[in-house]
Amino acid sequence: MTSPDLTAPVAPTRPFTRSHHGDDVADHYEWLRAKDDEVVIAHLKDENAYTHSRTAHLAGLREDIFQEMKQRTLETDLSVPTRRGNWWYYSRTVEGSQYGIHCRAPLADPDDWTPPELTADTEIDGEQVMLDGNVEAEGHEFFSLGSFDTSTDGTRLLYGVDLAGDERYTLRIRDLSTGTDLADVVPNTSAGASFSPDGRFVVYTTMDDAWRPDTVWLHEVGTDAAADQQLFHEPDERYWVGAGFTRSDKYLMIGVGSSITSEEFLVPADDLRAQPRSVWPRREGVEYESTHAVVDGEDVLYILHNDGALDFELVRVAASTPDGEREIVLPHLPGRRLLDMSAFRDWGTVAYRRDGIVRMGLLDYGTGAVRELDFDEPLYTVGASGNPEWAPPMIRLGYGSFVTPGTVYDYVVDTAELLLRKRQPVLGGFDPADYGQERVWAVTEDGVRVPVSLVWKRSFGAPGDGPRPVHLYGYGSYEHSIDPGFSIARLSLLDRGVVFAVAHVRGGGEMGRQWYEDGKLQSKRNTFTDFVAVARHLVDAGYTTPDRMVAEGGSAGGLLMGAVANLAPELFAGILADVPFVDALTTILDPSLPLTVIEWDEWGDPLHDAGVYEYMKSYTPYENVRAGVQYPRILAVTSLNDTRVLYVEPAKWVARLREVGADALLKCEMVAGHGGVSGRYNAWHQRAFELAWLLDVLGLAA
Incomplete structure (x- = not known):
């Protein structure tokens, strides 16, 4: 297994003190925030090398899982065509290619609403390739589309590309009759740009220095982007901005929102330079x-x-x-x-x-x-x-x-x-009848019933018949719900006897708005204690044992992972934290960081409120790593160019965990964003790495 001579990288400590509300906190790893510092990059590469060495014995299992995902996937496939105007639009995937190919075929009959049944091995009359992601990605380690729209008359394509993972997209316009791009180039846009109904204009948004979409612009096709007109700007740093046309093509709708307040503005689609008209004036707390x-x-x-x-x-x-x-x-x-x-x-x-x-x-x-x-x-x-x-x-x-x-x-x-x-x-003999799903309920110490979704392979017996390895997933923020969804990658766990469970904790939206309200701001701890209650229920009810349970969560769910590692480390054999928000207090204290001010409605404002500061400090994972605790094995996965949760948070967390003797690994993708690497095969390899580690923790790596 692990070679005894492997030594974890040691991040040197450097004096730094964070001072707020009369509280001085020594943060000796804050220097890792200097992304452009060669020493920081070298440290991250050392962490990657150490993680690679520590997991080298799983190379065969990783390849097995990757091949399982690959062999279950119909690699050369087509989506169901969608009708728009005189065309059927669809996408292709081709075996061996990382990215989708966006195509269309002409409508044979204007009264026909039945999409053609396309197959990968038949020639499609009049098929036109609008954009091949594999061609666009050539020479780049990362490729992501953030905007994709065709003009109403079908003559032009608008697309936005991110080649770094930082979610800043460059817009271009393609003449679909020739396949060549126009001279129009609009850099540094947000996702979601669109053509006006008449095709004369493009409406797009840009971000401020904190990565907040704040301004709506009007670009006239065929003109220099320097001449673009500002249609709307939102100066309040608590609000983001988005824009799009109604399905009726009657209005441009500009939306302004925080997590608790919103306002919308109407602009006639045939007079886009008109003054935006508020639908309802914003009122604090009304969405x-x-x-x-x-x-x-x-x-x-x-x-x-x-x-x-x-x-x-x-x-x-x-x-x-x-x-x-x-x-x-x-x-x-x-x-x-x-x-x-x-x-x-x-x-x-x-x-x-x-x-x-x-x-x-x-x-x-x-x-x-x-x-x-x-x-x-x-x-x-x-x-x-x-x-x-x-x-x-x-x-x-x-x-x-x-x-x-x-x-x-x-x-x-x-x-x-x-x-x-x-x-x-789903290839390889998959049969839905071989798997079961059900919902059970855990009860918290304060009597709240928390729903838990389970899925398993029936041949291993029903959950509760005896202790089984369990993969417990959670999120619990922003009213985001983890709904029942299928996963080919998950089959590699289920087919090895693992039960997959989702803890629908407060802070999510599964049980209505109050469920969300009871898991945010000064009630945020409920998210963490709910997850612990679910884990305890799974143990007490005989579904599993602590040495056979691994928890996983990402982003705000990564905050959940860090919090439960501190609250109940004895309940888990391992914790997988993906792009984890584990240094939340440091981030939310700094309004210059991406999205911080917007986040105050979700977490509270510790910069100006001592009570919020004290409450957040009581649960933020990095702040609460404890000596003398037997932590579960931890794998933190992050990306250097992530703008939503900066790489520095898991980097600091892992360094602090190592101080107290925890077995913690850090894997940092050097060219990727919040969603990880781009390209389907790259993504499969990344997930295979995570699942192999998870199975190793569960004792199922053989």
């Missing part, structure tokens, strides 16, 4: 989101909001006077968290969460009635996606569960037919 529809010949806005409605309600207002009379369409119903309303010409779709599961329904504009779509699995996730057209006869849905691979349906509105268009192929 809303609007969409344009036409009902009985009148322009209206459907607005989803939480003004006096914790789990949100849906109202309808006149588009000309949106701050006027509100007609309640879907009233606030505690326990039914309204998530989204999307408008089409003849009807709308609504998404909501009830009993921890996302539901989809069709909204009748005339009656306000909702027709809920039924699915027969106890755990699943569903959502509308890929619906650019204003007046389709059907709605495209994405569906999946822990045991059902990703599935594409078209739901025919008039007949209520659910048409299966495609289910993700």
Whole structure:
């Protein structure tokens, strides 16, 4: 196994004191923040070399897992075509290629809404390759698309590329008749740029020095970007900005939001230089989101909001006077968290969460009635996606569960037919019936019932029949829910007898808005104690034992991992922390760092509030590493160019853990961002590395 002569890198300590609210904290690893310092880079490379050496015995297992993922994946495949205008749009993957190929084929019949059944080995009449990610990525270690849009008339492609992983994209415009790019080049944009409906303009956003999207711009196609016009700027550092056109092509919608407050502005799509008009003036603590529809010949806005409605309600207002009379369409119903309303010409779709599961329904504009779509699995996730057209006869849905691979349906509105268009192929004899899924409940010390989702392979017996190795996952922030979803990579664990579990802890959105409220700000500790309660339940109920359980979480879920490592190290054999937010207090104290001010609504403002400072200091993982504790084995994975959670946080955390004798490893991708490496084979190798380490901790590496 591990060679006894391997020595972990030792980060030298350098004097540095952080002082706030009369509290002086010695932080001797803060020097690792100097990303451009050659000594810092050398240290990160030393950490990578040490991690490589410590895991060298897993090389065979890593390759086995990679090959399992590869062999279960139909590498040469096509997506289900989506209709827009006179074209069917789809993407291809080709065996041996890292990136997708974006294609389209002409519509044979304007009345045909049935997507063609494409196969990889047949020639497609009129197929046009719009963008081949493999060609664009040549010569670059990282490649990511942040914007991808075609003009309404189908003649041009707008795309944005990030070649570093820092989520700053360069926009370009391609003439699809010739395949050549225009002279237009717009650097340093955010993701999500789009053409105006008439194709004359591009609307995009840029970021400030703290990586906050703050400004909306108008670029006229064929002109120099230096002449672009600023349409909107948000000076308040607590708010981010986004922009996009309504499906009806009637308005440009500019959205401004923090995690607790939002405001939207309308701009006529045929007069983009007009002054943006506020839908509802912002009020602290009120969130809303609007969409344009036409009902009985009148322009209206459907607005989803939480003004006096914790789990949100849906109202309808006149588009000309949106701050006027509100007609309640879907009233606030505690326990039914309204998530989204999307408008089409003849009807709308609504998404909501009830009993921890996302539901989809069709909204009748005339009656306000909702027709809920039924699915027969106890755990699943569903959502509308890929619906650019204003007046389709059907709605495209994405569906999946822990045991059902990703599935594409078209739901025919008039007949209520659910048409299966495609289910993700899983090769190698996969049978969903070989796997089980269920939801159980853990109870915290204060009597709160926390849902826990389980998935396992039936041939190893049901969970609870005897202790089994368990992979316990958690997140618990930003009202983000971990919904049941299929994973080919996860099969490599399940097929070795591991039970995968998700702890749906407070701070997430699984059980409604209150579930989120009870896991943020001064209630953040509930997120951590919920996870510990779930782990204890799995042990006490006989599902597993501490020496057979590994926990995993990423980003804010990495904060969760660091916190539970301090709270209950005895419950876990290992902890996998991906891009972990483990030095949260240091970050949230510095408003010059990316996204810090925006984050104050989520975590509190420790810079100006001594109470928040004291509370955050009590749980921040880096602050609370303890001597004399037997920590579980820890693997922290990060990326040098991550702008959301800087590499320095896990680097400092691992150095501090080593001080107290913990077995901690750091793996830093030197050319990657918050989402890790780019390219599907690279991503599979990265996940195989993590899963091999996890199986080693569980004693299943042989």
